Amino acid sequence: MNWKHVSAAAALAAALCATVPVATAQNAEGVAAIVNDRVISTFDVRQRANLLLVSAGVQSTPELQQRARAQALRDLIDESLQIEEAARFEVTIDANQIDRRLADIAQQNETTLDGFVQQLAQAGVSITTLRAQIQADMAWQRLMSGMYGSRVRVSQVEVTETQQRIAANATRPQYQLSEIFLPAETEAEFAEMEQGAMRLLEQMQRGAPFPMVARQFSQSPSAAAGGDIGWIAAPELAPELQPIAERLQQGQVSLPVRTQNGVYIIAMRDRRAGAPTGATTIAALRQITAPAARQNALERVQRRIDGCGNLEREVATVEGATLLDLGQTQESELSPAIRDRVASVQSGRASPIVIDGDQVNIIIVCARETGGAGMPSREEISARLREQELTMLADRYLRNLRREATIITRQ
Structure with a gap:
């Protein structure tokens, strides 16, 4: 579920010095949209647009006001559908729950709830606007969790495949990126989003923080984290973004980039070389050593070994042989000699024999698994895949609601 608007409210204190026109009573007159039987007023749209601009820390201009109102109207239409659907399933959020969320936001802003309300009012935003937003977000999350939470299953095969893909990409150049994504399907939408992206870029060039702009205007799941998508390898990016990321230097922000699904702005926060080969693989090794005279045995x-379950029995068949547990180690941290010996050895098999003075030995790769520094754990990958699946299901559900609803806009 998308919590970007509620998360962004925690950043309001840093941006409340922005100048936003105060809504007047006259703003309440007029209908911006009708969603089924629910009315969205022009006052509602202006209030939400003010909240978007203030939270993003951008200066209000006629162009940005127009962009913010269009975004606000889309958000309010979606929230109206979400509230209606939650009510149909008797999902309700009481005032105390909203109060607790507001108190948390105020605490993050290092102020009291009363102080936070005053700060909003000074920026021309009624607390009622934020309360309605929180109510819709909480109700929708509860509804989607109830519908899909127990049904989403992430298999161990999915986790392993994802882990292996991350490990394979980890040896390639890495980018620490933030993104702003504006979805589009038709040519008219692409043109609108490209123009909107340019306006956002101009505001960031004037000092608006990228994370705050991303929280309010980006339509990607990363918006809740200020657009932060963490460290990522080039192959994990959309093909259109790969050459852009390759050219960007630390601290640079791209021009708007059109992709198949919409328009992106990406910011290069840092870049680094890929990890050494073997840095994402942990190997469990054991070694059998025997007198040189017992090389044939x-x-x-060595030819019989298939796994490490019966090594003790195999060692007993070779006179004078000993078994040594070498433990679990990242392959990149092994000595060059041992790393070369086991590089092409499959899990459960043994390396060729090496003669060392009056001794001979083999190294057995008992197991290999993906891991190591900087690699997410299997639990983290599973949680990420589950959240992606829930978000996809929620987005699809909302698209169906839009398609089936009667929506009349008057702006």
């Missing part, structure tokens, strides 16, 4: 053992 050790060669027979």
